[in-house]
Amino acid sequence: MLLTGPNGAGKSTLLRTLAGLRRPDGGRILWDDEDMTEDRTAHGRRIGWLGHQDALKPGLTLLENLRLSANGAKPEAALRAFDLDSLADLPARMLSAGQKRRSALARVLLADAPLWLLDEPSVGLDQVSVGQLGVAMAAHRAQGGIVIATTHVPLPLAGAIPFSLAGSPADSPAETGEYVA
Amino acid sequence: MSAMRIFTGVIGRDLRLALRHGADTLGAALFFVLTGALFPLALGPSPELLARMAPGVIWVCALLAALLPLDRLFGAEQEDGSLDQLMLLGLPPSLIGLAKMTAHWLTTGLPVLLASIPMAIMLGLPAATLPVLLAGLLPGTLVLSLAGGMAASVVLGARRGGVLLPLLVLPLITPALIFGAAAVDSARSGLNWVPDLELLWAFLAGALPLCPLAAGAGLRAATE
Numbered sequence: 001m002l003l004t005g006p007n008g009a010g011k012s013t014l015l016r017t018l019a020g021l022r023r024p025d026g027g028r029i030l031w032d033d034e035d036m037t038e039d040r041t042a043h044g045r046r047i048g049w050l051g052h053q054d055a056l057k058p059g060l061t062l063l064e065n066l067r068l069s070a071n072g073a074k075p076e077a078a079l080r081a082f083d084l085d086s087l088a089d090l091p092a093r094m095l096s097a098g099q100k101r102r103s104a105l106a107r108v109l110l111a112d113a114p115l116w117l118l119d120e121p122s123v124g125l126d127q128v129s130v131g132q133l134g135v136a137m138a139a140h141r142a143q144g145g146i147v148i149a150t151t152h153v154p155l156p157l158a159g160a161i162p163f164s165l166a167g168s169p170a171d172s173p174a175e176t177g178e179y180v181a
Numbered sequence: 182m183s184a185m186r187i188f189t190g191v192i193g194r195d196l197r198l199a200l201r202h203g204a205d206t207l208g209a210a211l212f213f214v215l216t217g218a219l220f221p222l223a224l225g226p227s228p229e230l231l232a233r234m235a236p237g238v239i240w241v242c243a244l245l246a247a248l249l250p251l252d253r254l255f256g257a258e259q260e261d262g263s264l265d266q267l268m269l270l271g272l273p274p275s276l277i278g279l280a281k282m283t284a285h286w287l288t289t290g291l292p293v294l295l296a297s298i299p300m301a302i303m304l305g306l307p308a309a310t311l312p313v314l315l316a317g318l319l320p321g322t323l324v325l326s327l328a329g330g331m332a333a334s335v336v337l338g339a340r341r342g343g344v345l346l347p348l349l350v351l352p353l354i355t356p357a358l359i360f361g362a363a364a365v366d367s368a369r370s371g372l373n374w375v376p377d378l379e380l381l382w383a384f385l386a387g388a389l390p391l392c393p394l395a396a397g398a399g400l401r402a403a404t405e
Contacts, residue, residue, distance in 0.1 A: 021265055021404045045271035053262030059201035060194070068190045069266060107266075 003150040005165030011150040048108035048116040058093030070110040078109040118149040195284035210292035213246035235304035236365035247325040252343040278396030282330035290322030313368040317361040320385040327392035334399030
């Protein structure tokens with residue numbers, strides 16, 4: 001699903017709500033017919049999260065930064081998917097903005113979660129990296145995973161359900177993230 | 182993926198960060214030693230007076246030193262977006278809080294505890310009372326990390342949280358200060374120091390389940 005809408009329309013807020021970071025003001029969010037606000041901790045495990053910020057500690061190496069989200073999984077494949085394997089042992093403070101963004105994307109990949117919530121994933125990425133992102137998202141969807149991404153620019157997400165948020169905070173319907181892979 | 186593994190992972194990450202930023206980490210312990218070293222200079226070199234004041238001086242310095250890194254404990258996580266990632270690890274927020282508190286103790290409480298030995302000798306505290314001092318500072322620093330971590334999560338997102346933090350923590354921690362210093366005083370004058378220490382440990386037993394719960398609620402509120 002592609003979330004679009006003007007600045008301040010509530011795209012990020014909707015993503016945070018779907019992640020369970022924020023409590024919905026009204027309505028319910030169902031996951032397999034169960035209200036996910038009942039157990040937000042368990043819901044967290046289903047989520048690969050990419051926020052506005054890349055959440056990298058400058059003092060840790062790229063690999064150390066991702067280790068916590070990986071939870072024992074081997075990071076090599078995720079690093080290779082975003083062409084980061086040569087940077088794995090560099091401290092995060094030495095990475096460029098685009099490399100940091102790719103690292104944060106690699107973390108989403110590593111989390112091995114069914115629901116990807118990506119807040120403007122292509123910001124700071126060059127054309128090649130956007131292509132890699134497209135490949136990663138396609139592979140995730142092919143395995144039955146869900147991708148919900150906000151964006152202002154076209155993303156390589158073929159056949160995604162477009163969902164546009166109006167600029168005014170009117171009663172926008174709280175949709176459940178359902179889509180056909 | 183076990184909760185224990187994530188829990189130790191959070192602590193391990195914080196320790197690794199503390200090692201990388203060694204100067205920041207040692208800051209609290211250095212502050213503890215330096216403020217303690219100022220007292221003999223200000224009060225004069227009378228051994229009598231210094232030994233009399235030593236328990237109070239050590240306890241107050243330990244308390245202030247532990248306060249120093251508190252507002253960065255969760256503040257740094259929130260600023261760079263790491264807090265969201267921590268909250269989505271699948272670990273209850275209260276355990277995230279407890280992991281961070283443990284890391285705070287390992288990087289601040291433990292160094293202060295160790296530094297209190299040379300400090301006590303420097304201030305002329307009788308060697309026989311040293312075990313009592315340490316047996317009090319151990320639960321004392323733990324309570325500090327617990328109550329401090331709780332307060333740090335509560336002021337998260339508040340402007341001027343750093344100013345608010347001591348105001349919240351210090352009143353909570355005064356009982357520990359009173360009984361901790363009193364235990365050493367009793368030991369120095371040959372009185373029974375056991376009840377004071379027992380109260381301290383009871384204080385820790387109360388803080389251990391309560392503070393992480395409150396911190397968890399604070400973290401949830403901060404990510405809203």
